[in-house]
Amino acid sequence: MGGRMSGTASGAPRRQRADAVANRARVLAAAREVFTERGGRASLNEVAKRAAVGPGTVYRHFPTLQALLVDLVRGDVERVCQRGRELATHEDPDTGLRIWLREFAAHACAMQGLLAAQLAVEFAPGDGNALAACHDALVATAGELLDRSKRSGTTPPTVDAPDLLRLVNAIAWASQQAPDDTDLIDRLLAISLGVGAARPQPSGSL
Incomplete structure (x- = not known):
């Protein structure tokens, strides 16, 4: 029994x-x-x-909404960071940085720009914010690519990773306001970045 x-x-x-x-x-x-x-x-x-x-x-x-959001995007953030680690060996440091920033912008556009808005928050060390770890991983990845571009490319030494991600977040947000303009992110990156950013290639070009 x-x-x-x-x-x-x-x-x-x-x-x-x-x-x-x-x-x-x-x-x-x-x-x-x-x-x-x-x-x-x-x-x-x-x-x-x-x-x-x-x-x-x-x-x-x-x-909280942030707790749910971080669970949704944790895997996506890891993939973006892994892509950054791959691009850290690109033969052209400027191109490697530009490609990664373009991919980060696409990631930030996800969920109607919600992620870009959340990652634009200033995170204080130890504040327990649910997205802080994701934010820190992205900043670290950007920093590695940025340092390489500073050493061997054209990025000015005064540019820092958090500011660069804020800029790309703003570009991602702007692209959400004009969803039919599929080249807007590339144009804004080309205008904004002194890291060899180029205009999108015409369709079919190599």
Whole structure:
């Protein structure tokens, strides 16, 4: 009898854990849809409705919008940083930096520019901000590419990584205001950056 009770008791927590994992995955999938559609106008309550769960379920897993956002973009940020590590060996330091900044701008445009707006926040060391680690990883990647461009390319020594990312975030935001202008990011980068940024190549060119 004791064994049967033990099995029942141990089965309930396992089912609860499985339900919690399934709910969390459903919330993340719904959040990506809602943020992509509505950007900064999205709310956790709207995510809960899309995921077909109660608001309490969303808040239990993600107490703030930033906590939810960082869970969505953590993998994306790692991929952007990995791309930066690859480009750190590019034969032309200016080109490597320019390519990465263009890819970072595309990343910042995700979710209707919501990520760009969140990453534009000034993060104080140790303030516990949910996006601080993502922000720090991106700044470190930009810094590595920037230092290389300063040493062997054309970037002025006074440019620093946080300011450069603020600039590209602003370019990403501007591109969101003109979604039909597909070349706007490239043009603004070419105007803004003294790092060998070039205009986009005509279609079909090598």
